[in-house]
Structure formats: C-alpha cells, structure tokens
Amino acid sequence: MSRSFSQLPDTRGYFGEYGGSYVPPQLESILQEITDAYEKIREDESFHQELAYLYKHYVGRPSPIFHAKTLSKKYGGAQIYFKREDLNHTGAHKINHCLGEVLLAKRMGKKKVIAETGAGQHGVALATAAALLDMPCDVYMGDIDMEKEHPNVTRMRILGTRVVPVTRGTRTLKDAVDAAFEAYLGDPDNIFYAIGSVVGPHPFPMMVRDFQSVVGREARSQFLEMNGKLPDHLIACVGGGSNAMGLFNAFLEDKEVGMYGVEPSGLSLNEGEHAATLTLGKPGVMHGFKSYMLQDEEGNPLRVYSVASGLDYPSVGPQHSFLKDIKRVEYVTVNDKETIDAFFELSRIEGLIPALESAHAVAFAVKLASTLPKTATLLVNLSGRGDKDIEFVVNKYGKEYGL
Known part of the structure; x- marks a missing residue:
C-alpha cells in the first residue's frame, strides 16, 4: 500500500482526527506495554507462523x-x-482476531483474558481461543442479548468461560463494554482486555484490523x-x-x-x-x-x-x-x-x-x-x-x- 493508507494510524493511534487513546492515567503505561508488545510480534516470524498454522489447521x-x-x-x-x-x-470472522489477541496475551504473561460481546460471536470466539490456549476467560454480556442469543451463551459456558450478565443501562452491548472496561481497570497488570472490534483506545483499532x-x-x-x-x-x-x-x-x-x-x-x-x-x-x-x-x-x-x-x-x-x-x-x-x-x-x-x-x-x-x-x-x-x-x-x- 502507499503511504496514504499503509502508515495509518500514526504513532499516537490516529486515523486523521479519529482514534487516539483517551484513558485514565493509570492505563497509559499498560496500553503502551500492549502497543510495544504488539509492535514486537508484528516483526516476529515465529508468531506469524504459529498464527498461520492455527488459521489453516484450526479455523479452516x-x-x-x-x-x-x-x-x-x-x-x-x-x-x-x-x-x-x-x-x-x-x-464468524471473530476467531481471526481472537486467536491473535490470546496469543499476544500469553506472550505478555497475562493471567486472564476478558471481553464484551453483543451477538455472542466475539464471546464464543474468545472462549474458544482461550480454551485452546489454556487461558481463563470472562465475557461480559447484556442480559437482553443473553436472552436473545442464548445458544451462544451456552457455547461460551461449555467452553469453560464465565459469562457475566450486565443488568444496567440498556443491558446491551454498550453497557457490556462499560462493565468489561471497569473489570479491566481493576487489574490491568494481569488481565488482557481482548476488544471485539476495531474500536477502543490505541492500539486496538490497529491490532484488530491487522488480524482481520x-x-x-x-x-x-x-x-x-x-x-x-x-x-x-x-x-x-x-x-x-x-x-x-x-x-x-x-x-x-x-x-x-x-x-x-x-x-x-x-x-x-x-x-x-x-x-x-x-x-x-x-x-x-x-x-x-x-x-x-x-x-x-x-x-x-x-x-x-x-x-x-x-x-x-x-x-x-x-x-x-x-x-x-x-x-x-x-x-x-x-x-x-x-x-x-x-x-x-x-x-x-x-x-x-x-x-x-x-x-x-x-x-x-x-x-x-x-x-x-x-x-x-x-x-x-x-x-x-x-x-x-x-x-x-x-x-x-x-x-x-x-x-
């Protein structure tokens, strides 16, 4: 790609005026740690080989x-x-970035992965990757979505993931994100927040895009x-x-x-x-x-x-x-x-x-x-x-x- 797209985001995580990292001070160093670790594995051929193997022989x-x-x-x-x-x-497509995120979390020495989910596909994919790679996993989900997407709730629980109902606000995806983010703030040194889309503070929009x-x-x-x-x-x-x-x-x-x-x-x-x-x-x-x-x-x-x-x-x-x-x-x-x-x-x-x-x-x-x-x-x-x-x-x- 030419410079116009291949060098986005910039070093601060911006795509033009959008993106960046608007987080509490206690998270700035943690996010920088994730950014540094991700930039390192982008150049690590062994990481890419492991991910490519799983894409071919596990994902299909x-x-x-x-x-x-x-x-x-x-x-x-x-x-x-x-x-x-x-x-x-x-x-669904969600397994593409979930495998990448859990592999990264393990290389960083994290003890648990957590996430939000709406339709449940990101939750199921993360639960699957966590089971495969032996990582404890919690998924936050609005209770309206839990009722609507009950088969995926069952799948996550079968895979060994703890599904945490979110009963406040709209009781859907936005509130699940809020709840997961609060849990992450409680122990960011040991938890890896595996964001489920090209959203969130830098480096997540870049990282999820790259895996997808x-x-x-x-x-x-x-x-x-x-x-x-x-x-x-x-x-x-x-x-x-x-x-x-x-x-x-x-x-x-x-x-x-x-x-x-x-x-x-x-x-x-x-x-x-x-x-x-x-x-x-x-x-x-x-x-x-x-x-x-x-x-x-x-x-x-x-x-x-x-x-x-x-x-x-x-x-x-x-x-x-x-x-x-x-x-x-x-x-x-x-x-x-x-x-x-x-x-x-x-x-x-x-x-x-x-x-x-x-x-x-x-x-x-x-x-x-x-x-x-x-x-x-x-x-x-x-x-x-x-x-x-x-x-x-x-x-x-x-x-x-x-x-």
Missing part, C-alpha cells in the same frame, strides 16, 4: 468465495459473490483467480466495523473498487430506534477513542437499537470515520424489515442461513445489484452464520414467513 482458512448464481439471476443485475467467513470455526486483514488478502487473491479482475464493489455490515475493515483493508488503494459499509436503520431513523452511527452521528469520545458517535447535546451516548445484537453500538471504529470523511467508503443503511427479508431469501434461494448482522450486507447487496449491469461484480462479506439467531427469528418473525 482460507475461507472460500462463493458465486451466488441463483440470487444474482433473481435480481437480474450484477453478479453477487460471498466471502464465506461463516464457514470459520465458531461460525487476512480476510481481504485472501479475497483479493481468490477473486482475481476466479475472475481475472478485482470485484467492482465490496459490501460489509458495520457495527464496530471489524469484518468490514478486514475485507476493505486489502483494497483501499484500488480506486476502481467501490466500497459500502452497511449500518442498521432498525425500526426508523428516529432517536433510539437505530444504530446508524456514521449516517447520523458526529465526532465524539467514548470508550477511550474518538470517532463518529450517536450522542446527546452533552456528548453522552444515545440509546441505540438493531435487530442484530452485534450492530447495536453507538460508536464505530475510527478508521471507518476517516474513510467516510475522505469518501473512500460510502456508508449506507438498511432497516429491520429489509434485513429479515434478506435473511430468509438467502436461506431459501442459496441454502445459506446468514447471521442477522451479515443479512444487513446481503439486503443492501441485492438492492445495489439490481441497479447494475450483469457484467458488474459484488463481493459481500458473509461475516457469520445464523445459527445463533434461528430461535429469535422464528419466535419473532416465523409466522410472517410461513413457519
């Missing part, structure tokens, strides 16, 4: 690209392809081999933004490749009924970093909502904010109804049951495809599978869709 990488010919034909426009992150061990960039590197090579050219457009859902950043990062210098990040407009674009941070937010500071944020006049985070628990977060990764401002990525929205329609359509037309988060990207992809010529190509990051969502979807929407 590379994940394939699938040409959804039936779905493409139905919409009569562009050809739709899926990067099949749903086929990874644990069912395996998705884009694979996709670029695979798509070229399949089609002799790069895709015309990339599409990925955006909550915190790790799956999107993982796909986009390898294509940022390819100006001919359009990119779309898909946010949840939920029930409506009225306050408290969506989580369209990049669409309706403004710059602010939350959870130790500066980015676009849904906030009130005092700068406090607003209540957010999405049918997909992994997207209901009132901020977003700082690199996404930078990419929005320079107009390298276009950020769009789809609502709950479009998402559920896409969930059932992909399931019934292609035999792929997507995570509700990923279904947002699918919903936008079919809309965009219908406006383009048949020679155009779309690559969608199918970031996770819908096993975790089946019970919720059937209970809430089953009758409407003939179940």
